Structures are given as structure tokens and as C-alpha cells.
Amino acid sequence: MRQTARAMAPFVHTLRVRYHECDAQGIVFNAQYFAYFDIAMTELWRAAFERSYATMIADHGIDMVVAEATARFLGSARFDDLVDLEAQITRLGTTGITTRMRVLRAGELLVEGELRHVFVDATSWTSTPMPTAVRSALGRFAAPS
Amino acid sequence: MRQTARAMAPFVHTLRVRYHECDAQGIVFNAQYFAYFDIAMTELWRAAFERSYATMIADHGIDMVVAEATARFLGSARFDDLVDLEAQITRLGTTGITTRMRVLRAGELLVEGELRHVFVDATSWTSTPMPTAVRSALGRFAAPS
Amino acid sequence: MRQTARAMAPFVHTLRVRYHECDAQGIVFNAQYFAYFDIAMTELWRAAFERSYATMIADHGIDMVVAEATARFLGSARFDDLVDLEAQITRLGTTGITTRMRVLRAGELLVEGELRHVFVDATSWTSTPMPTAVRSALGRFAAPS
Amino acid sequence: MRQTARAMAPFVHTLRVRYHECDAQGIVFNAQYFAYFDIAMTELWRAAFERSYATMIADHGIDMVVAEATARFLGSARFDDLVDLEAQITRLGTTGITTRMRVLRAGELLVEGELRHVFVDATSWTSTPMPTAVRSALGRFAAPS
Numbered sequence: 001m002r003q004t005a006r007a008m009a010p011f012v013h014t015l016r017v018r019y020h021e022c023d024a025q026g027i028v029f030n031a032q033y034f035a036y037f038d039i040a041m042t043e044l045w046r047a048a049f050e051r052s053y054a055t056m057i058a059d060h061g062i063d064m065v066v067a068e069a070t071a072r073f074l075g076s077a078r079f080d081d082l083v084d085l086e087a088q089i090t091r092l093g094t095t096g097i098t099t100r101m102r103v104l105r106a107g108e109l110l111v112e113g114e115l116r117h118v119f120v121d122a123t124s125w126t127s128t129p130m131p132t133a134v135r136s137a138l139g140r141f142a143a144p145s
Numbered sequence: 146m147r148q149t150a151r152a153m154a155p156f157v158h159t160l161r162v163r164y165h166e167c168d169a170q171g172i173v174f175n176a177q178y179f180a181y182f183d184i185a186m187t188e189l190w191r192a193a194f195e196r197s198y199a200t201m202i203a204d205h206g207i208d209m210v211v212a213e214a215t216a217r218f219l220g221s222a223r224f225d226d227l228v229d230l231e232a233q234i235t236r237l238g239t240t241g242i243t244t245r246m247r248v249l250r251a252g253e254l255l256v257e258g259e260l261r262h263v264f265v266d267a268t269s270w271t272s273t274p275m276p277t278a279v280r281s282a283l284g285r286f287a288a289p290s
Numbered sequence: 291m292r293q294t295a296r297a298m299a300p301f302v303h304t305l306r307v308r309y310h311e312c313d314a315q316g317i318v319f320n321a322q323y324f325a326y327f328d329i330a331m332t333e334l335w336r337a338a339f340e341r342s343y344a345t346m347i348a349d350h351g352i353d354m355v356v357a358e359a360t361a362r363f364l365g366s367a368r369f370d371d372l373v374d375l376e377a378q379i380t381r382l383g384t385t386g387i388t389t390r391m392r393v394l395r396a397g398e399l400l401v402e403g404e405l406r407h408v409f410v411d412a413t414s415w416t417s418t419p420m421p422t423a424v425r426s427a428l429g430r431f432a433a434p435s
Numbered sequence: 436m437r438q439t440a441r442a443m444a445p446f447v448h449t450l451r452v453r454y455h456e457c458d459a460q461g462i463v464f465n466a467q468y469f470a471y472f473d474i475a476m477t478e479l480w481r482a483a484f485e486r487s488y489a490t491m492i493a494d495h496g497i498d499m500v501v502a503e504a505t506a507r508f509l510g511s512a513r514f515d516d517l518v519d520l521e522a523q524i525t526r527l528g529t530t531g532i533t534t535r536m537r538v539l540r541a542g543e544l545l546v547e548g549e550l551r552h553v554f555v556d557a558t559s560w561t562s563t564p565m566p567t568a569v570r571s572a573l574g575r576f577a578a579p580s
Contacts (some may be wrong), residue, residue, distance in 0.1 A: 011246075031179035031180040038176065066204075069216050070216075072212065072214075
């Protein structure tokens with residue numbers, strides 16, 4: 001019997017909601033979730049490379065810019081909540097990646113979204129293919145197709 | 146002679162990019178654009194009602210929450226840039242609205258996105274139809290279908 | 291034999307600098323350090339009460355507002371730096387507290403500051419003495435006079 | 436004929452409080468006032484030079500960093516409030532300036548503070564005297580001693 005495609009666990013980073021991230025409604029301001037997504041990506045990079053994102057830029061001369069971001073808000077995180085940020089790369093392209101983001105509190109899905117990043121040359125800021133080492137490191141957090 | 150559908154001008158609010166809204170790349174941080182969208186909505190409400198958003202809540206006992214937000218990043222605004230935030234309501238539903246957002250600098254499109262808002266009862270926070278007065282005021286910034 | 295004044299260790303909370311907390315100079319934006327101070331206070335409360343700040347408000351019907359904040363900037367934290375936030379209560383008054391804050395990176399002092407908080411009734415927002423239980427819990431992080 | 440001390444009007448920049456600048460208490464978060472101070476400085480520079488702060492850096496090869504910031508909180512600005520940011524240079528030194536900041540709403544003083552800036556070489560980031568042209572332009576917003 002052949003092994004079926006194994007659903008890879010997404011990368012998870014947990015953080016605590018800060019007071020000033022909440023608005024006058026007492027809940028996390030919607031734009032703040034996109035900052036959370038960015039934090040999750042930074043930590044995913046650290047885990048993928050066992051080095052930091054800054055190191056990757058220095059080593060490979062490339063940077064990454066956000067081309068598209070989207071989020072659906074299903075529930076609300078509040079001050080002092082511990083939330084899990086789940087990130088899973090759903091498309092590992094030649095010059096870009098797409099990552100599915102989910103924000104959960106104790107298993108309850110609060111927000112789900114998606115980020116599309118494009119690799120650029122760190123000096124010219126023009127689109128550039130991602131280096132093989134980067135692609136292979138990121139593969140660890142890519143969902144099986 | 147019949148009057149043809151007139152393309153309504155979107156609502157426009159202009160703001161200047163603040164220093165701390167830019168990140169280490171020297172450009173406006175992606176999550177910040179969603180805060181810009183929120184500012185544009187506040188000003189659209191002020192223009193629609195000739196009164197503030199807070200007044201609307203007090204008068205009608207309803208509030209509005211963001212259900213979905215999306216943005217595509219085509220260019221980058223920088224510190225001290227003057228940017229025009231364009232907002233046009235593309236769907237004026239019974240319990241919610243969808244608004245198309247565009248960020249331009251001197252006519253150049255930098256970001257385009259969409260916000261979907263849902264009306265909720267200000268005390269129970271359950272979905273509620275928007276009052277007729279609200280709907281009719283917002284109609285002024287709705288695109289013709 | 292008399293007990294000599296024991297130099298109490300300050301409360302320490304460590305955090306990692308987030309990308310969007312840095313400005314176009316590539317360093318943490320000055321106002322952001324005051325948000326760091328606030329985070330340190332939240333964690334100090336959690337440690338003092340072994341419960342959260344929100345619990346304290348619910349239990350005692352009091353809240354705390356910032357009356358004064360100051361910071362001197364000696365160095366610069368950068369993206370991805372791990373910084374230690376040190377908080378030590380230097381004055382435990384009847385209706386308020388003063389806390390000395392320090393931000394360090396690998397032992398290097400980057401920022402030092404001070405926060406003065408005043409206790410207020412959570413409904414009337416008028417100045418109110420801090421409950422005995424609160425004072426005694428905070429005493430753990432107060433510097434010996 | 437004696438010259439009488441002329442009380443110079445401080446520089447004033449008016450802004451509207453944004454929704455996400457308020458915290459769960461419904462008032463502007465304390466750290467946000469330091470961001471307001473920064474905005475006031477940017478606008479003071481624009482007024483002083485009739486050119487932008489960025490132009491000054493490009494022309495003179497100097498930058499300015501915050502060495503000290505302080506604020507006393509007397510009242511609270513709320514969402515949608517129009518607040519006046521007053522800035523007056525109280526010390527025009529050789530390598531730095533001190534600016535008194537005040538935040539008012541309809542004449543009511545909400546916050547008062549002070550910023551101390553130091554001029555640095557834009558490449559080496561070492562302290563440097565301010566150019567004569569800069570000093571003379573800033574003089575317009577300096578309080579008489």
C-alpha cells in the first residue's frame with residue numbers, strides 16, 4: 001500500500017494580543033491582523049532557515065515584497081488573548097510564494113487570510129527568481145499539492 | 146432622450162504619509178494601507194451624513210464591523226507623499242456594504258482593495274439591517290449598477 | 291543581626307522587535323518604546339497577581355491611567371533584535387505608582403525612562419486609592435527605599 | 436528705543452484623531468501622542484524651510500534623532516476629535532534643539548511634553564553642528580529667551 005500524501009502541519013507562532021493593538025471596540029483592529037501575518041512570516045523564515053530573514057537578504061541579495069493581502073474576519077481577538085498564527089505556503093512559485101494564514105484562539109478560527117509575496121533583487125527591486133536554497137528551505141512549510 | 150447611467154465620482158480623502166507609517170524599506174508598511182482604508186471610510190461617513198460616524202451609532206444604535214479586507218500592492222507610497230484615498234460603494238446590501246478602495250499618488254495607482262462591512266446592533270453585536278436613512282445617505286457614494 | 295536592604299531584581303520581560311516597529315531609519319521608532327513600556331507593565335501585573343490586569347479591574351473596580359511618561363534614547367534597537375524590558379516600581383504611593391523602565395539588548399542600555407500611573411475608579415474615572423491587595427502584590431517589584 | 440520681548444506664536448498643526456489610535460479605553464493611547472509630536476515636528480520643518488524635512492537631509496547631509504521625549508497627560512483626546520499640536524523651540528543649541536509640545540482640543544490642554552533632538556551626520560550618525568541655514572530657518576519658531 002502506497003503512502004498517501006501526508007497533510008503537512010502548518011507553521012505556528014503564538015503571540016499575546018497587546019493592549020494598544022485593540023481599538024475602541026475592545027477588539028484587535030482589523031489592520032493589525034495584517035501586521036500579525038507579517039510577524040508569522042518572519043518567524044516562518046527563521047524556522048525555515050534556522051537563520052533570520054535579514055541573514056537571507058544578506059546572503060542572497062534578495063528581498064521579498066507583499067503583492068497581495070486578504071483576510072476574512074470571523075471572530076474577534078481581545079486584549080491579553082493568546083492567539084496562534086498558522087502559516088502554510090500553498091504555492092511555491094519561481095519568483096513568488098502564496099501563504100495561507102489563520103488566526104486561532106484556543107482552536108477557534110478568528111481570521112483567515114492569504115499573502116502573496118514576490119521576490120525582488122535587494123538593490124534594483126525588480127522581480128527575481130528565488131534562489132534554490134531558499135526554495136528548498138521554504139518547501140518544509142509548503143502544503144502538498 | 147434618455148439619461149444614461151452617470152458614472153459617479155468616488156469619495157476622495159487626501160492624507161500625507163507619516164514617518165512612522167513607513168518601515169525599514171522606506172515605504173508604507175502593507176498593513177498600514179488597511180488603516181488608511183479605515184480612515185477613508187470614516188471620512189466617507191462624515192461626508193454622507195454631514196455628521197460623524199459616532200453620531201450615526203448614537204442615533205441608530207448600530208455599528209459596523211469589517212467582515213473582509215483585501216488589497217493588491219502595485220506601487221509604494223513613501224514618507225511625506227500626499228496620497229488620495231478613493232472609496233466607492235460597489236454593493237449596498239440589506240445588512241452590509243462593499244467598498245472599493247484605491248490609493249493614488251499624483252494619479253498613479255499604488256494600491257487597490259476592497260472592504261466588506263456588516264451592520265450590527267451596537268449592543269448585541271448581531272447582524273442587523275441598515276436603517277433606511279443610513280442606506281439613503283450612503284447611496285450618494287454608491288456606484289451605479 | 292539586622293537585615294540589610296536587599297537590592298531587588300527588577301521585573302524583566304523579553305520581546306523581539308517587529309518589522310513594522312522600525313521606521314525608515316531602520317531602527318525602532320521612538321514612540322514605539324512607550325508601547326514597549328506598556329507591554330512591560332501588563333506583564334509585570336500578570337507576574338504580581340499571577341492573574342491578568344483585566345482580572346484586577348474586574349475584581350477591584352479600578353483602572354490605571356498614565357499621568358506622565360519619559361524616555362531618554364541612548365542607542366537603537368533594530369528589526370529582529372531581542373530586547374529586555376526591565377521594570378521596577380520606584381514609588382508605591384497611595385493613589386499612584388512610579389516605575390523605572392529600561393530597554394537593554396545583550397546588556398547594553400538602549401533606552402531608560404519612567405512611567406507614572408494613577409489609579410482611577412473604573413466607572414467614574416476619578417482618582418482612587420489602590421486596594422491593599424494590589425499594593426501588597428506590587429510590593430514585590432518595588433525597589434527598597 | 437527698547438525692543439520689547441515679543442511673544443512668538445508657537446507653530447500649530449491640527450489633525451483629527453484616527454479610530455485605530457484609540458485604545459480599548461476609547462481614548463488616544465499614550466504612546467500615540469509621541470507619534471503626534473513627531474508629526475508636528477515634520478510639519479514645523481516644512482513651514483520653517485518652505486521645503487520638506489527630506490529636502491533638508493538631502494541638501495545638508497544631516498539627520499535628526501530624538502534624544503529625549505517626555506509627556507504629561509492631563510486629559511484625553513477621543514476618536515474623531517480635532518486636536519491642535521503646538522510646537523515651540525525653547526532651545527536652539529549648536530548640535531541640538533529642544534521643543535515644547537502641547538496638545539489641545541478647543542483650547543483645552545490635554546497633553547504637554549518636550550522633545551530633545553540631536554543633529555547627526557546622515558552617513559556616520561555622529562553628532563554634528565546644525566548648518567547655519569537650518570539654524571536661521573528654525574529661529575522663526577524659537578521662543579525668545
